[in-house]
Amino acid sequence: MISIWLIPGIILIVLITATLKNVPAYEVFVEGSKEGIQIAISLLPFLLGMMVSIAIFQASGAMGAILHLFEPVTRAVGFPEEILPLAFIRPISGTAALSMTTELIRTYGPDSFIGHLASVMQGSTDTTLYIITVYFGAVGIKKMGDALKVGLLADLVGIIASVIVVVILFS
Amino acid sequence: MVNLIWALLAIIGIVYAAFNGTMEDVNKAIFSTLDEAVMIALSLAGVLIFWLGLMKIAEEAGLLKGLAKLFRPFVRKIFPDIPENDPALGYILSNMTANMFGLGNAATPMGLKAMNELKRLSNSQEASRSMITLLAINTSSLTLIPTTVIAIRMKYGSEDPTSIVGATILATIISTCAALLIDRYFYYRRKRLMRT
Numbered sequence: 345m346i347s348i349w350l351i352p353g354i355i356l357i358v359l360i361t362a363t364l365k366n367v368p369a370y371e372v373f374v375e376g377s378k379e380g381i382q383i384a385i386s387l388l389p390f391l392l393g394m395m396v397s398i399a400i401f402q403a404s405g406a407m408g409a410i411l412h413l414f415e416p417v418t419r420a421v422g423f424p425e426e427i428l429p430l431a432f433i434r435p436i437s438g439t440a441a442l443s444m445t446t447e448l449i450r451t452y453g454p455d456s457f458i459g460h461l462a463s464v465m466q467g468s469t470d471t472t473l474y475i476i477t478v479y480f481g482a483v484g485i486k487k488m489g490d491a492l493k494v495g496l497l498a499d500l501v502g503i504i505a506s507v508i509v510v511v512i513l514f515s
Numbered sequence: 516m517v518n519l520i521w522a523l524l525a526i527i528g529i530v531y532a533a534f535n536g537t538m539e540d541v542n543k544a545i546f547s548t549l550d551e552a553v554m555i556a557l558s559l560a561g562v563l564i565f566w567l568g569l570m571k572i573a574e575e576a577g578l579l580k581g582l583a584k585l586f587r588p589f590v591r592k593i594f595p596d597i598p599e600n601d602p603a604l605g606y607i608l609s610n611m612t613a614n615m616f617g618l619g620n621a622a623t624p625m626g627l628k629a630m631n632e633l634k635r636l637s638n639s640q641e642a643s644r645s646m647i648t649l650l651a652i653n654t655s656s657l658t659l660i661p662t663t664v665i666a667i668r669m670k671y672g673s674e675d676p677t678s679i680v681g682a683t684i685l686a687t688i689i690s691t692c693a694a695l696l697i698d699r700y701f702y703y704r705r706k707r708l709m710r711t
Contacts, residue, residue, distance in 0.1 A: 354569075361573075377571070380563030380565070381563075383624075384559050393521065400529060401524040403540040404527075404540070449671050454672065455674055460682070463679040467658055476650060479649070483633075486641075489647055491646070491647045494694065498690055499690070
């Protein structure tokens with residue numbers, strides 16, 4: 345696995361370059377990392393607030409009910425309905441999406457159509473709501489402009505693209 | 516819009532729970548989420564502290580500038596508002612590179628640092644054009660190696676766990692291009708609205 349080498353490799357390159365260029369590595373490290381504490385603290389309220397709201401929505405069963413409403417629509421356009429909850433949750437909650445992907449792969453098998461589709465969908469988009477919350481929260485941006493619209497529309501394209509790509513490549 | 520979505524998620528949830536008899540689950544979810552959020556922020560803090568320290572060294576050693584120089588023509592097209600040679604470009608590129616290699620926990624700190632630099636440039640409480648573009652790239656997730664998914668596939672006995680890599684790259688390229696196009700579209704629309 346190449347990925348095991350990546351992070352140690354980056355650390356190695358950074359530290360060797362710094363030493364060669366006489367940068368006081370340790371002092372600079374401490375100075376730079378202080379900012380990390382600040383960022384982590386300032387994003388906590390944004391993160392916590394958003395997560396609680398999503399948790400209420402999910403735990404009440406409202407999300408499942410809304411998904412149920414969409415079923416006839418997706419059946420009409422031929423979207424595989426087993427995958428619908430994942431497509432819906434992927435932009436909203438990363439942990440929920442990951443557990444759903446795991447469940448789909450376990451149930452249908454990793455090499456089935458649904459297994460392939462869940463894998464591609466999980467890998468090709470990210471949790472938009474989480475990213476927007478964390479990124480804007482970290483720098484205290486309150487007016488988000490079109491960010492949410494752009495992110496969600498891109499998710500929609502990504503989900504449709506995953507279905508088309510998997511249909512073409514695997515069947 | 517976020518205010519509305521945030522409030523509606525909770526309102527719909529609580530009202531639905533009242534009729535559905537799931538109020539106990541809602542109660543449990545609220546308090547377990549509080550712990551979860553603090554845990555996530557704490558583990559993010561560790562990652563942030565480490566990577567921002569390391570990236571500061573990279574910045575002082577001139578590595579970020581080198582990276583920015585290497586990809587300048589490409590990034591300047593995507594982020595036309597950022598002045599040339601600004602450190603923000605270096606952080607944005609580190610964020611994109613980390614994402615591509617599936618280093619999620621290195622990508623976030625660099626992305627947040629990039630947001631900080633962009634805030635220094637715009638000096639306002641409102642999201643700037645470059646910030647929205649950076650978010651668009653991150654939400655569409657520029658992954659080349661989906662490590663987590665491959666691990667799950669291995670665990671459940673896939674005959675070819677990496678078979679989805681090609682499809683994932685294809686889907687991610689489509690969604691990232693779409694994100695950039697949608698971002699551009701909204702930018703020009705904002706500009707038009709401001710003029711009229």
